[in-house]
Amino acid sequence: KAGVTQTPxxxxxxxxxxxxxxCSPISGHRSVSWYQQTPGQGLQFLFEYFxxxxxxxxxxxxxxxxxxxxxxxxxxxxxxxxxxxxxxxxCASSRDRTTDTQYFGPGTRLTVL
Amino acid sequence: AQKITQTQPGMFVQEKEAVTLDCxxxxxxxxxxxxxxxxxxxxxxIFLIYQGSYDQQNATEGRYSLNFQKAxxxxxxxxxASQLGDSAMYFCAMRQNSGTYKYIFGTGTRLKVLx
Numbered sequence: 001k002a003g004v005t006q007t008p009x010x011x012x013x014x015x016x017x018x019x020x021x022x023c024s025p026i027s028g029h030r031s032v033s034w035y036q037q038t039p040g041q042g043l044q045f046l047f048e049y050f051x052x053x054x055x056x057x058x059x060x061x062x063x064x065x066x067x068x069x070x071x072x073x074x075x076x077x078x079x080x081x082x083x084x085x086x087x088x089x090x091c092a093s094s095r096d097r098t099t100d101t102q103y104f105g106p107g108t109r110l111t112v113l
Numbered sequence: 114a115q116k117i118t119q120t121q122p123g124m125f126v127q128e129k130e131a132v133t134l135d136c137x138x139x140x141x142x143x144x145x146x147x148x149x150x151x152x153x154x155x156x157x158x159i160f161l162i163y164q165g166s167y168d169q170q171n172a173t174e175g176r177y178s179l180n181f182q183k184a185x186x187x188x189x190x191x192x193x194a195s196q197l198g199d200s201a202m203y204f205c206a207m208r209q210n211s212g213t214y215k216y217i218f219g220t221g222t223r224l225k226v227l228x
Binding site for chain 2: 033042043045048055056088090092097098099101102103104105106107109
């Protein structure tokens with residue numbers, strides 16, 4: 001069974017640009033969560049999607065947005081990039097929201113210059 | 114508010130020895146799940162072990178075991194017979210089993226296994 005996949009794996013952008021990251025969950029998983037990981041702030045929750053609806057949202061500005069498609073694949077978008085957005089963005093999937101374990105993808109490492 | 118605390122920023126262990134990574138948590142919910150993840154330098158978070166708040170026995174998965182002490186609100190990870198490949202960051206996490214069902218992660222412990 002294939003694991004969680006994330007594309008691209010590495011990305012370099014400049015300030016002011018926007019970026020879209022993609023996450024394909026494990027087959028049969030309907031919940032997708034996104035996290036930002038930085039050395040200073042650790043692992044911070046961005047948002048969670050289930051059945052194409054955002055169920056939870058972390059404390060991030062509106063420049064961070066996401067969506068989920070009918071096949072459970074998810075994308076997150078960051079507009080007007082700032083230097084502080086440089087981070088490892090991790091996607092995790094689970095079968096359901098309440099009882100199943102989250103499994104993570106390899107992450108997308110975003111560098112903003 | 115829910116909280117996870119990992120007080121050991123870094124740990125060293127000799128190859129083939131056992132090591133315990135500490136994790137304490139705080140929650141007022143009676144039902145919750147506790148998880149440990151391993152993050153090698155490559156970045157991917159690898160699920161290691163799960164313990165439910167109502168589980169009577171400590172969870173074990175191969176060389177990993179979770180020392181669950183509910184009254185003390187601790188969920189320490191024990192790695193037996195350490196291997197060089199165990200060198201990584203280890204994160205303790207908790208999921209509340211009501212409300213938002215969000216995961217909360219600790220700050221992690223960096224483990225270095227010495228040959």
